Amino acid sequence: MGAKILVVDDEQGIRDLxxxxxxxREYQVATAANGEEALKKISQEKFHxxxxxxxxxxxxxLEMLDAIKKADPDIEVIMSTGYGxxxxxxxxxxxxxxxxxxxxxxxxxxxxxxEKALEKNDLKTILGIYETSKAIFxxxxxxxxxxxxxxxxxxVLKADDASIMLLNGDGKLKVAASMGxxxxxxxxxxxxxxxxxxxxxxxxxxxxxxxGPLEQDARxxxxxSLRDIRSSIVFPLLLEGQVMGILNINRTSKTDSFGPCxxxxxxxxxxxxxxxxxxxxxYAELEKKIVEIQQMQAQLVQxxxxxxxxxxxxxxxxxxxxxxxxxxxxxxxxxxxxxxxAEQREDLExxxxxxxxxxxxxxxxxxxxRRRKPKNEPIRLGEILDPTLQLVQYDFRSANISxxxxxxxxxxxxxxxxxxxxxxxxxxxxxARQALEGRKDGAVFINAAQKDGRVVIRFEDNGxxxxxxxxxxxxxxxxxxxxxxxxxGLGLSISYGIIQEHKGSIHCESRLGAGTAFIIELPARTEQxx
Amino acid sequence: xxxxxxxxxxxxxxxxxxxxxRILAPLKHDAVFASGIREAAEKIDSSHRFDLLITDxxxxxxxxxxxxxxxxxxxxxxxxxxxxxxxxxxARADRLQEAGLDEKDILAKPFEIKDFESLVRxxxxxxx
Numbered sequence: 001m002g003a004k005i006l007v008v009d010d011e012q013g014i015r016d017l018x019x020x021x022x023x024x025r026e027y028q029v030a031t032a033a034n035g036e037e038a039l040k041k042i043s044q045e046k047f048h049x050x051x052x053x054x055x056x057x058x059x060x061x062l063e064m065l066d067a068i069k070k071a072d073p074d075i076e077v078i079m080s081t082g083y084g085x086x087x088x089x090x091x092x093x094x095x096x097x098x099x100x101x102x103x104x105x106x107x108x109x110x111x112x113x114x115e116k117a118l119e120k121n122d123l124k125t126i127l128g129i130y131e132t133s134k135a136i137f138x139x140x141x142x143x144x145x146x147x148x149x150x151x152x153x154x155x156v157l158k159a160d161d162a163s164i165m166l167l168n169g170d171g172k173l174k175v176a177a178s179m180g181x182x183x184x185x186x187x188x189x190x191x192x193x194x195x196x197x198x199x200x201x202x203x204x205x206x207x208x209x210x211x212g213p214l215e216q217d218a219r220x221x222x223x224x225s226l227r228d229i230r231s232s233i234v235f236p237l238l239l240e241g242q243v244m245g246i247l248n249i250n251r252t253s254k255t256d257s258f259g260p261c262x263x264x265x266x267x268x269x270x271x272x273x274x275x276x277x278x279x280x281x282x283y284a285e286l287e288k289k290i291v292e293i294q295q296m297q298a299q300l301v302q303x304x305x306x307x308x309x310x311x312x313x314x315x316x317x318x319x320x321x322x323x324x325x326x327x328x329x330x331x332x333x334x335x336x337x338x339x340x341x342a343e344q345r346e347d348l349e350x351x352x353x354x355x356x357x358x359x360x361x362x363x364x365x366x367x368x369x370r371r372r373k374p375k376n377e378p379i380r381l382g383e384i385l386d387p388t389l390q391l392v393q394y395d396f397r398s399a400n401i402s403x404x405x406x407x408x409x410x411x412x413x414x415x416x417x418x419x420x421x422x423x424x425x426x427x428x429x430x431x432a433r434q435a436l437e438g439r440k441d442g443a444v445f446i447n448a449a450q451k452d453g454r455v456v457i458r459f460e461d462n463g464x465x466x467x468x469x470x471x472x473x474x475x476x477x478x479x480x481x482x483x484x485x486x487x488x489g490l491g492l493s494i495s496y497g498i499i500q501e502h503k504g505s506i507h508c509e510s511r512l513g514a515g516t517a518f519i520i521e522l523p524a525r526t527e528q529x530x
Numbered sequence: 531x532x533x534x535x536x537x538x539x540x541x542x543x544x545x546x547x548x549x550x551x552r553i554l555a556p557l558k559h560d561a562v563f564a565s566g567i568r569e570a571a572e573k574i575d576s577s578h579r580f581d582l583l584i585t586d587x588x589x590x591x592x593x594x595x596x597x598x599x600x601x602x603x604x605x606x607x608x609x610x611x612x613x614x615x616x617x618x619x620x621a622r623a624d625r626l627q628e629a630g631l632d633e634k635d636i637l638a639k640p641f642e643i644k645d646f647e648s649l650v651r652x653x654x655x656x657x658x
Contacts, residue, residue: 318588321615322543325640329549332643359640 003118004028004045008038008052008064009080018051021107022114035059039067047075049098049117051110054081054088062092069096073260076117080105096259140283142166142276146177149273153249154179156269157233157262160252163190164237164273166245173246186228194246197234207235207266211257231257235266237274244277299500302475306497309477313365320362328355364490374417374501378525381448381455382407384418388425389446392433401433401442411448412524414455416502424495424506428459428518431491434482435463435516454504455524460517466510474508535654536577537561540570540585540597541613546639550584553646559654567592571600580605581657582650587614598629609657611649615639 005027007018015031022029030047032038036059038050050068054061065077079092082103089100098117101110139145146164153162161180165173173194181187197208210232235247247270251258258266331352335345389403396403414421429444436442445460466474473479475496480489499506504522537559541547547563554561562577564570566589574580583601587594598610612626612635626632637649 318615321639322546325615326543326545326549328640329546329553329643333549333552336643355640 003048004030005049005051005114006030006032006038006041006047008032008035008050008056008061010034010053010056014053017107018110021111025111027114035061035064035067038064039071042068042071042075046072049114050075050077051114052077052079054079054092062088062095065092065095065097070260073264076120078110078113078117080110140280142176142280145276145280146273147179149269149276150177150179153247153266153269156265157249157258158251159249161186161190162247162249163187163194164245164247165191165194166237166277167243176245190248190250193229193232194234194248197246207233207263207270209233209258209263228252233258233263233266235270237270237277239274239278244274247273299505302496303500306477306493309493317362317366320358324355324358324362327351328359331355361488364488364494367490367494374420374498376415377418378413378415379418381411381414381457384414384416384421385425385446388422389429391426392429396433396444399433399436399442400440401436401444403429404443404445406445406447408449410450411455412450414522415525416522417498420498420501424498424520425459427491427495432459432461432463432516434486435461439463450524451521453524453526454521457520457522458517459520460515462515465512465514465516466508467512471508471510475506535559535581535657536579537582537584537650538564538570538573538577538580538601540564540566540583540589540594542566542586542588542590546586546613550646553643554650557647557650566590567597567600570597574601574604580608582609582611582653584611584613584650587612587616595625595629598631607657609653610635611653612636613639613641 005022007015007022007029008031009015009018010033012033015033019029019031030041030045032041034056035052038052039059041047042050052061052064061079061081065079068075068077073096076098077092077096079089079097079100080103081088081100092100098120099113101113150162150164153159159180161178163178163181164176166176168174173191175187175191175194178187178190181190197210200208210229229250229252231251233247233249235249236243237245237247247266249258249266331348334340335348335352340348385405385407389405393403429446432444436444439462441462443462446458447460448455448457450456470479470481475492476489477493478489480487482489496506499520499522502522504520506518506520508516508518510516537554539547539550539554539561541550541563542565544565547565551561551563562573562580564573568591570585580601583598583605585594585597585601589597594612594614598612601608601610610629610631612631614636615638623632626635637646
């Protein structure tokens with residue numbers, strides 16, 4: 001369907017002529033004899049273009065133009081005049097007319113102008129929207145998206161600078177992207193502007209045009225670097241009634257102020273930006289959830305692994321214990337014989353030693369399979385950690401390894417099975433001790449902190465670190481890199497199981513050559529808990 | 531300790547029975563051996579009185595706790611010592627408690643001779 005054009009002229013002849021000619025070219029044409037009549041028609045239906053005489057009875061062209069631009073800035077207006085001076089034409093252009101044409105006009109000229117005006121009317125907004133939409137789909141990362149949006153805002157609104165400010169977690173406005181601002185001072189000043197009017201804009205949910213110079217405005221007179229602003233739009237970025245931030249667009253060099261037409265375009269841009277921010281936030285949340293699910297999955301796999309090995313271990317352990325009782329018992333009985341040669345005694349001692357080693361392995365296996373429900377005693381972390389460290393203190397000192405702890409006084413109580421946790425802590429410090437074997441500057445640092453209702457305990461050493469390819473295997477049962485006889489590969493699996501039973505988590509951060517840290521998180525005791 | 535004591539050992543593995551016999555012999559106690567519940571019942575019926583029962587938990591014809599209750603019918607004041615290679619003492623804590631026993635009455639297999647000896651000595655002293 002063709003565009004709708006309103007022809008306004010007090011001369012019947014011109015109205016008829018243009019109606020006929022434009023109508024022949026697929027346009028829908030309506031007519032009015034003066035400004036008043038024209039405004040009435042515009043209020044009733046949407047027109048894309050008005051071709052109007054300047055001098056008319058009742059309401060003249062300029063007065064009408066002003067009213068049209070206020071009512072619907074997207075309507076293009078071509079003024080025609082038979083006697084007009086350049087001054088009248090210029091003031092018409094200033095008021096937002098698309099162009100003007102002198103009477104008596106050449107029909108071809110007016111048709112060409114009509115076509116161009118309609119094209120512009122359409123393209124102008126579509127282009128801006130197209131650019132922003134394109135940007136929205138180009139990325140879900142705000143770091144990429146927002147600068148593009150700011151740039152498009154400048155272009156569409158013929159502005160000199162644009163900033164997008166977003167509310168962060170604690171409700172403070174922060175500049176997320178800005179364009180056209182070379183120095184930081186000016187960017188910060190835009191933030192001050194945003195902060196000062198954000199509340200107001202947010203409250204009304206409506207955009208704000210501030211016409212400069214700003215030093216005369218009491219709200220901004222104290223901000224030095226805002227003085228260059230001649231005209232400013234502050235647009236609240238809303239989504240479902242919630243303010244997410246502010247789009248601020250400024251003109252500093254151009255003399256003309258932002259008008260209602262610009263505000264409309266800012267509205268379109270603003271809603272697109274708000275949507276993009278919302279999308280990006282949703283995407284980030286989704287990403288976080290995926291990571292959570294992956295972690296949970298990994299944890300489940302680990303738990304399954306532990307359970308399967310535990311079951312197997314329990315069965316094997318019982319089968320081995322009886323024959324081992326025989327070996328150990330008879331070896332001891334033989335050793336009670338006084339008539340043994342030194343060599344025989346030595347050999348028997350060796351059997352004894354090896355069977356004890358077997359027994360230790362079986363015991364570890366059993367402990368592993370024993371998924372005892374932990375007790376829940378309220379206790380201070382220090383009460384568990386201190387006795388554990390006392391056990392290794394002598395060994396650390398004689399190996400010249402420094403052992404430092406930092407436990408804040410106000411650390412909340414834990415609600416745990418202290419003997420099980422002692423076992424975990426002992427396992428971690430023993431591992432660290434073994435990793436630091438033979439080093440001159442070996443150090444182990446244990447510190448604790450509270451975070452979101454949890455107690456975080458970090459065991460850190462400056463040992464050789466864990467090879468990246470081993471990092472995801474260290475909690476697997478029987479995985480060990482220690483020399484034969486030095487470890488069964490169950491310590492960390494058992495620790496993992498214990499921490500999990502306590503509804504906590506344990507993970508490892510390590511870099512080759514830099515050291516290793518094990519981080520345990522346990523729920524802090526809540527006030528309501530007994 | 532007043533003189534030789536009478537001890538019943540219930541254990542299905544011949545090797546372990548034999549070890550027990552070797553450990554107990556120098557202590558000069560009167561040890562009687564059974565390889566299961568049925569045999570234990572026979573020994574309990576045919577003897578006057580025992581001072582101590584040492585029993586395995588897993589037996590081919592039942593479980594150690596059955597042996598204990600049979601034993602107690604005739605030897606109410608005797609001491610009990612459980613000898614086991616079973617992995618999970620925690621899981622049967624309730625049943626032990628019902629029998630008036632706890633973790634301290636358990637000797638884990640494989641054991642060292644000195645642990646066996648000292649536990650037997652303690653048990654016999656308790657039973658006096």
